[in-house]
Amino acid sequence: MKQYLLSVCYPAGGSQPAPAALRKIMSDVTALQKEMQSAGVWVFSGGLHAADSATVLRHQNGDIVLTDGPFVESKEQIGGITIVTVADLDAALFWARKLASATTTPIEVRPFTEYGD
Amino acid sequence: MAVLTRFLGDISLAEEAVQEAYATALERWPKAGIPPSPAGWIIATARNKALDRLRRESTRADRERAAQLLADQEESEEQEESEEHDVRDDHLRLIFTCCHPALASEAQLALTLRLLGGLTTDEIARAFLVPVSTMAQRISRAKAKIRDAGIPYRVPEVAELPARLRAVLMVVYLIFNEGYSASSGDQLVRPDFCDEAIRLGRQLAELLPEESEVIGLLALMLFIDARRDARAAGGNFVKLADQDRDSWNQLHIEEGRYLLRICLERNRPGPYQLQAAINAVHCDAPTTADTDWQQILMLYDQLMAIAPSPVVALNRAVAVAELDGADRALRLVDEIELPQYHLFHAVRADFLRRLGRSADAAAEYQIAIEKCANKMERDFLVRQYRSLADK
Numbered sequence: 001m002k003q004y005l006l007s008v009c010y011p012a013g014g015s016q017p018a019p020a021a022l023r024k025i026m027s028d029v030t031a032l033q034k035e036m037q038s039a040g041v042w043v044f045s046g047g048l049h050a051a052d053s054a055t056v057l058r059h060q061n062g063d064i065v066l067t068d069g070p071f072v073e074s075k076e077q078i079g080g081i082t083i084v085t086v087a088d089l090d091a092a093l094f095w096a097r098k099l100a101s102a103t104t105t106p107i108e109v110r111p112f113t114e115y116g117d
Numbered sequence: 118m119a120v121l122t123r124f125l126g127d128i129s130l131a132e133e134a135v136q137e138a139y140a141t142a143l144e145r146w147p148k149a150g151i152p153p154s155p156a157g158w159i160i161a162t163a164r165n166k167a168l169d170r171l172r173r174e175s176t177r178a179d180r181e182r183a184a185q186l187l188a189d190q191e192e193s194e195e196q197e198e199s200e201e202h203d204v205r206d207d208h209l210r211l212i213f214t215c216c217h218p219a220l221a222s223e224a225q226l227a228l229t230l231r232l233l234g235g236l237t238t239d240e241i242a243r244a245f246l247v248p249v250s251t252m253a254q255r256i257s258r259a260k261a262k263i264r265d266a267g268i269p270y271r272v273p274e275v276a277e278l279p280a281r282l283r284a285v286l287m288v289v290y291l292i293f294n295e296g297y298s299a300s301s302g303d304q305l306v307r308p309d310f311c312d313e314a315i316r317l318g319r320q321l322a323e324l325l326p327e328e329s330e331v332i333g334l335l336a337l338m339l340f341i342d343a344r345r346d347a348r349a350a351g352g353n354f355v356k357l358a359d360q361d362r363d364s365w366n367q368l369h370i371e372e373g374r375y376l377l378r379i380c381l382e383r384n385r386p387g388p389y390q391l392q393a394a395i396n397a398v399h400c401d402a403p404t405t406a407d408t409d410w411q412q413i414l415m416l417y418d419q420l421m422a423i424a425p426s427p428v429v430a431l432n433r434a435v436a437v438a439e440l441d442g443a444d445r446a447l448r449l450v451d452e453i454e455l456p457q458y459h460l461f462h463a464v465r466a467d468f469l470r471r472l473g474r475s476a477d478a479a480a481e482y483q484i485a486i487e488k489c490a491n492k493m494e495r496d497f498l499v500r501q502y503r504s505l506a507d508k
Contacts, residue, residue: 002267088267088268089266089268111265111267
């Protein structure tokens with residue numbers, strides 16, 4: 001079994017969907033999470049606050065320095081993540097497809113490294 | 118390669134093992150003689166080389182994997198009778214892996230040519246006009262993605278098969294087209310690419326005999342390939358109407374007709390089958406004048422209904438020109454948007470020439486010549502352009 005990270009991507013500074021659309025998205029995402037759980041593939045899911053709520057820590061001259069804001073300013077941001085455990089990429093893509101339909105946003109699928117990789 | 122990839126679950130490891138096995142064969146066969154089953158010998162030797170390597174490199178995970186593989190091997194040796202069947206299944210798995218939609222289409226093409234076509238990285242780089250280092254990187258990146266992302270090594274399930282098969286057929290047809298009409302360079306045809314695509318097509322037809330589009334693609338390639346030699350007579354490009362029909366490959370045409378009959382009986386038409394049928398009509402005509410353009414137009418109408426594209430519309434206009442004259446056809450062409458395609462301009466120029474609009478035709482030929490990257494096709498267009506001035 002392999003683990004995959006499914007990231008919800010959206011353009012930085014984009015506007016939120018209208019409340020009714022957002023309610024539909026939330027209920028679809030919740031239903032999908034239940035489906036993943038009963039299929040036994042779900043590991044973790046969570047939504048993230050906007051990137052400007054981030055704090056970055058860096059090594060600097062033997063010290064750790066904190067900076068306010070995201071590690072990189074990028075056009076695409078990650079709005080939430082889901083981790084699944086499945087047999088292979090095709091199975092991960094099966095769930096990612098459902099997630100893309102539920103969130104109506106692009107989904108990035110990335111494999112985790114494994115012991116021995 | 119395909120057998121070992123399934124066995125080892127890793128394309129790079131399989132490739133290295135096969136290379137080592139060939140090196141051993143080069144040393145041993147001249148002295149000891151060629152073994153009764155050379156392919157079997159290579160597979161067995163490569164399998165042992167890979168196992169040795171896994172044991173040698175011995176992280177714990179690798180040793181466990183080697184032990185597991187050894188157990189699997191003993192199991193599989195009990196079923197030697199199904200070996201040949203396994204080899205065929207392995208080819209099918211490998212082609213679906215190479216053409217996985219998670220790989221970029223250029224990576225799919227390169228991997229298929231490398232792993233199933235057996236072309237060297239050098240040859241593929243030359244065909245696509247990129248530096249060898251770029252192609253080597255493209256191939257190794259694709260192999261790394263297959264391994265790291267866990268792209269499965271299996272034939273897709275029934276529900277996924279149609280979409281996944283479309284990608285495979287497209288890769289095979291792209292290889293064929295690159296061979297039949299080299300997108301650039303001095304040679305019109307790259308016969309090795311045509312042969313390789315037809316070989317892959319045959320393999321797919323053998324593996325998936327129930328899929329009519331697979332049969333249709335094979336028939337289409339055979340019909341087009343039948344005209345390969347006639348198309349480049351004496352180092353010059355010859356258009357369909359002027360080809361020596363006696364030099365068409367009758368064996369290919371016969372096989373294509375046979376395959377097409379199978380498709381007709383099933384009555385599940387698709388884009389490749391329809392294109393094959395159009396080519397069959399051309400092949401049926403003993404002379405250009407005998408061509409059944411009505412039938413061809415009907416088939417293009419059907420093709421436009423299920424798989425519309427500007428290129429299909431352009432070809433349909435050519436049939437319209439034969440039936441209703443260049444005037445109507447020109448009006449159809451003017452509604453098509455294909456400004457970068459040299460054949461769009463060549464067809465338009467031909468219609469203008471037929472209508473006696475020489476100056477407009479000349480200007481259009483010039484654009485076609487400019488857009489055409491293949492030397493032999495360009496020479497042909499230049500001849501057309503010059504004959505216009507002679508009148």
